[in-house]
Amino acid sequence: MTRPVMMAEFSSGHELLAGVHALTERGVSRFDAYTPYEVAGLQEALGVRRSWLGWIVLAGGLFGAGGAYLLQWWINVVDYPLNIGGRPYHSAPAFIPITFEMGVLFAAGSALISAIVLGGLPRLWHPVFDIDGFERATIDRFWLSVEIADPKLDRDRDDAVLRAAGALRVLWPGGAP
Numbered sequence: 001m002t003r004p005v006m007m008a009e010f011s012s013g014h015e016l017l018a019g020v021h022a023l024t025e026r027g028v029s030r031f032d033a034y035t036p037y038e039v040a041g042l043q044e045a046l047g048v049r050r051s052w053l054g055w056i057v058l059a060g061g062l063f064g065a066g067g068a069y070l071l072q073w074w075i076n077v078v079d080y081p082l083n084i085g086g087r088p089y090h091s092a093p094a095f096i097p098i099t100f101e102m103g104v105l106f107a108a109g110s111a112l113i114s115a116i117v118l119g120g121l122p123r124l125w126h127p128v129f130d131i132d133g134f135e136r137a138t139i140d141r142f143w144l145s146v147e148i149a150d151p152k153l154d155r156d157r158d159d160a161v162l163r164a165a166g167a168l169r170v171l172w173p174g175g176a177p
Contacts, residue, residue, distance in 0.1 A: 005032075005127055005145040006153065007134075008167040013039035015166030016142040020045045022161045027152035032145045034128070034137040056114045057107050064106025069099045131171060148173055 010016040017039060020031060024045065031046050033039075076082075077089045116122075128134055128145060137143050144162075146153055159170050 004148050007171040008144045008162045009169050010142040019162050019165040022165045028150050030147035030150040034143040053114050057111045060110025061103045061107030065099050065103030068102035
């Protein structure tokens with residue numbers, strides 16, 4: 001089975017970053033990296049954009065809190081008003097606990113669902129899982145993958161560039177390393 005990605009294995013984060021910069025200078029742009037820990041400057045070099053997750057969670061929390069407050073107001077003021085001891089129908093302090101709890105519940109639910117959807121999960125298989133030694137990406141190796149569909153990717157030129165940047169091996173789909 002062929003892989004639709006070119007993979008390069010590095011022994012350190014600095015070498016991985018050098019490989020990304022070298023390919024970026026040549027116009028290659030369809031990258032992904034797999035590292036055992038965060039590499040400073042890698043997200044900027046890969047062109048990773050900020051996630052929408054924070055805004056989605058905020059909207060979910062506000063929706064839940066607003067809906068809870070509106071429901072309590074509707075029940076106590078419009079649908080079934082009870083005059084208990086001359087208290088006002090709309091008593092905001094009494095609505096705060098439920099409003100807060102529903103805001104937290106909806107924010108947590110929207111965070112969970114959005115993280116799953118934005119992360120493209122569940123992903124049970126990916127072409128990189130078939131590469132020998134890729135399991136070391138969680139231990140001590142750094143991997144760079146480039147989609148073969150990238151129009152600027154050139155096998156001979158980019159293989160030499162990655163090896164000069166410190167790649168231990170460069171794996172191309174359908175061929176030997």
